Amino acid sequence: MNDTQRADKPSLAPETRIVIHGTANPADHGAASPPIYLSTTFAYAAPDVPRDFDYSRMANPTRDQLGAALADLEGGAGAVITASGMAAIDLLINGLEAGDLIVAPHDCYGGTGSLLRARAARGQIRVNFIDLDQPDAVAEALAHKPRLLLIETPSNPLMRIVDIAALADQARSVGAKVAVDNTFLTPALQNPLALGADYVIHSTTKFINGHSDVVGGAVVAGQPAEFERFRAWASLTGAIASPFDSWLTLRGVRTLFARMERQQANAHAIARFLNSHPAVAKVYYPGLECHPHYALAQRQQRGAGAMLSFELNTDAAGISRMLAALKLFTLAKSLGGVESLIAHPASMTHAEMGKELRANAGIHDNLLRLSVGMEAAVDLIADLERGLSLC
Numbered sequence: 001m002n003d004t005q006r007a008d009k010p011s012l013a014p015e016t017r018i019v020i021h022g023t024a025n026p027a028d029h030g031a032a033s034p035p036i037y038l039s040t041t042f043a044y045a046a047p048d049v050p051r052d053f054d055y056s057r058m059a060n061p062t063r064d065q066l067g068a069a070l071a072d073l074e075g076g077a078g079a080v081i082t083a084s085g086m087a088a089i090d091l092l093i094n095g096l097e098a099g100d101l102i103v104a105p106h107d108c109y110g111g112t113g114s115l116l117r118a119r120a121a122r123g124q125i126r127v128n129f130i131d132l133d134q135p136d137a138v139a140e141a142l143a144h145k146p147r148l149l150l151i152e153t154p155s156n157p158l159m160r161i162v163d164i165a166a167l168a169d170q171a172r173s174v175g176a177k178v179a180v181d182n183t184f185l186t187p188a189l190q191n192p193l194a195l196g197a198d199y200v201i202h203s204t205t206k207f208i209n210g211h212s213d214v215v216g217g218a219v220v221a222g223q224p225a226e227f228e229r230f231r232a233w234a235s236l237t238g239a240i241a242s243p244f245d246s247w248l249t250l251r252g253v254r255t256l257f258a259r260m261e262r263q264q265a266n267a268h269a270i271a272r273f274l275n276s277h278p279a280v281a282k283v284y285y286p287g288l289e290c291h292p293h294y295a296l297a298q299r300q301q302r303g304a305g306a307m308l309s310f311e312l313n314t315d316a317a318g319i320s321r322m323l324a325a326l327k328l329f330t331l332a333k334s335l336g337g338v339e340s341l342i343a344h345p346a347s348m349t350h351a352e353m354g355k356e357l358r359a360n361a362g363i364h365d366n367l368l369r370l371s372v373g374m375e376a377a378v379d380l381i382a383d384l385e386r387g388l389s390l391c
């Protein structure tokens with residue numbers, strides 16, 4: 001049985017489809033690990049008869065195999081694999097006309113905000129940053145007939161959840177397309193296209209690849225014509241992923257479901273531990289019943305994910321003492337790898353935002369963010385306990 005026949009089986013669960021994707025293909029000698037096609041160019045059968053591939057900026061077998069895998073997981077018509085998550089956001093912008101209005105969350109990923117502002121400053125687009133959790137703000141923003149509504153849920157770093165289906169309905173009623181950045185939950189835990197979104201974007205750098213060794217991104221389109229349009233733009237601008245990065249990401253994504261399951265279980269255990277610790281003022285994790293959007297998260301997601309943040313009852317010196325004491329949580333930006341990371345948003349991931357915007361978004365100086373990895377929960381909790389005892 002070849003890969004297409006195997007993967008086409010609708011009866012197979014996504015956990016199964018992603019493991020067998022691209023494997024045991026007769027055209028690849030039945031290789032259990034799909035080969036990597038580094039070739040930049042491919043022979044024509046005759047001058048006017050190209051084969052399936054002709055030049056790797058346009059299409060490459062390894063990159064396309066990753067695109068097919070992500071499109072399958074997200075339930076999309078196709079996925080364009082980009083050089084980074086930022087290139088995926090930029091590809092979305094390329095799909096717009098000059099002067100089109102984008103509505104984006106005021107607490108969106110920092111790079112996304114900077115890119116939208118930079119493109120708006122040059123007059124290429126218009127952008128309106130709003131709190132997607134405020135119905136009045138959403139209604140007011142949509143009244144200006146945006147072309148695109150960008151959603152990020154859960155948000156970074158406060159894990160705020162917004163209702164994708166409800167926002168998609170509202171956006172559709174004014175003719176706006178909806179893109180959801182699904183980087184934090186991945187298709188293992190949330191499927192925005194099934195909730196009414198038009199596009200899903202990913203920084204595959206994070207959970208999709210999962211091993212902190214590739215920077216990459218993806219745009220998944222629900223409709224074939226839109227996929228072709230994004231694909232044409234990506235070949236024009238050349239913001240595509242290399243075959244090697246694509247191959248590594250294919251290798252990483254095979255274990256996505258198992259990683260998410262374990263990392264999420266660890267995150268849950270840590271959230272409960274932090275929530276009962278006297279040094280901790282507040283925990284932001286959608287899997288805790290005290291989370292303001294707990295019910296929505298239960299409905300919209302198949303799990304709470306492996307990201308959480310918390311506020312400490314201490315000052316900057318206390319936070320420094322705690323961070324210095326940790327042995328298992330690496331002090332670093334980024335997220336989604338098998339190893340646990342800790343970040344101080346005010347001085348690291350959200351430093352560029354400035355104090356005032358941070359305060360508006362509720363990102364205080366005593367906030368720490370965790371990307372929980374696959375280590376034993378008991379070790380991670382002991383590490384945090386040691387740190388907390390010093391703050």
Ligand SMILES: *Cc1c(COP(=O)(O)O)cnc(C)c1O
Pocket residue numbers: 084085086087109111112152156181183184202203204205206215216217
């Ligand atoms: C990291 C990230 C991005 C940007 O992706 P890169 O791969 O770093 O370019 C966009 N959105 C979210 C939510 C992210 O976490």
